Amino acid sequence: MSEWGPIPPEHPRYRSLLVREKLIHHVGSGVVALAGLVAQGRGEAFDYLLGEETPDFAHDSIRAAAASLLLARHPVISVNGNVAALCPKELVDLAAAGGAVLEVNLFYRSPGREESIARILRDHGATRVLGVGEEASATIPELLSERRRVSPEGIFKADWVFVPLEDGDRTEALVRMGKTVVTVDLNPLSRTARRATITIVDNVIRALPLLIQVVEELCNRTTEALQALVKEYNNARHLARSLRYIQERLDRKAAQFEEGQLD
Numbered sequence: 001m002s003e004w005g006p007i008p009p010e011h012p013r014y015r016s017l018l019v020r021e022k023l024i025h026h027v028g029s030g031v032v033a034l035a036g037l038v039a040q041g042r043g044e045a046f047d048y049l050l051g052e053e054t055p056d057f058a059h060d061s062i063r064a065a066a067a068s069l070l071l072a073r074h075p076v077i078s079v080n081g082n083v084a085a086l087c088p089k090e091l092v093d094l095a096a097a098g099g100a101v102l103e104v105n106l107f108y109r110s111p112g113r114e115e116s117i118a119r120i121l122r123d124h125g126a127t128r129v130l131g132v133g134e135e136a137s138a139t140i141p142e143l144l145s146e147r148r149r150v151s152p153e154g155i156f157k158a159d160w161v162f163v164p165l166e167d168g169d170r171t172e173a174l175v176r177m178g179k180t181v182v183t184v185d186l187n188p189l190s191r192t193a194r195r196a197t198i199t200i201v202d203n204v205i206r207a208l209p210l211l212i213q214v215v216e217e218l219c220n221r222t223t224e225a226l227q228a229l230v231k232e233y234n235n236a237r238h239l240a241r242s243l244r245y246i247q248e249r250l251d252r253k254a255a256q257f258e259e260g261q262l263d
């Protein structure tokens with residue numbers, strides 16, 4: 001139900017509108033920051049350019065991300081307001097499949113938000129959620145935003161951190177600390193996309209179920225096989241591929257439009 005009444009299922013952008021409504025609802029519940037709506041709008045614009053489906057090249061980054069998770073000794077999934085609202089169950093399932101710890105980490109930290117996000121994760125089956133209140137007592141060096149406050153048992157000592165929809169400063173800081181940083185970002189030009197070790201250019205809603213599936217598929221592979229998957233991945237080349245994908249898709253669209261085909 002939107003503010004204006006129910007969204008008709010036959011609306012051409014029904015699914016997209018439902019996602020928006022979910023985020024708007026969670027601004028009200030205190031889970032999503034107001035700026036989370038701006039972030040979603042930016043994501044939607046890039047999703048249009050990708051054709052609103054997981055591009056073929058994204059599967060390679062998902063495979064490398066899954067392999068790197070299975071190789072990690074202390075993997076942590078960093079949860080912000082947007083991802084908690086959009087895919088809470090998938091975050092919990094990914095943590096279970098990959099033996100990772102969940103930690104709430106917010107850019108816009110305000111009283112009650114961390115607790116609301118931890119509650120959503122627990123409602124979806126999480127038994128341990130770090131990063132809430134005083135537990136986030138360690139500091140990421142050289143970082144000024146509230147994201148610098150992390151759990152000493154979680155992000156601080158992690159060797160692998162998953163940071164879907166992240167800001168560039170923290171990605172850079174985590175990489176500088178020697179951690180493997182995996183992100184999901186629809187914008188291949190963002191600083192996070194460029195600085196992360198592995199960037200999945202896709203909508204987090206589509207990417208997370210695929211990532212869980214691949215983690216489950218790869219979990220019995222040998223260390224050498226997993227290392228080979230990570231080694232053959234190159235993030236810069238991957239981002240170049242994503243830009244070419246968008247460029248070629250737009251060229252095809254432009255040619256269609258020139259012929260008067262607007263569908």
Ligand code: PTJ
Nearest residue numbers: 035036039042043080081106107108165185186187203204
């Ligand atoms: O909950 P908080 O306080 O930690 O704040 C979370 C937000 C997302 C508001 C904060 O991290 C932020 O301001 O992020 P940015 O700098 O706007 O970056 C968000 C990035 O995520 C942008 O590059 C968007 O294109 C991208 N994005 C937005 N929605 C999605 C997405 N990528 C994948 N899937 C999405 N659904």
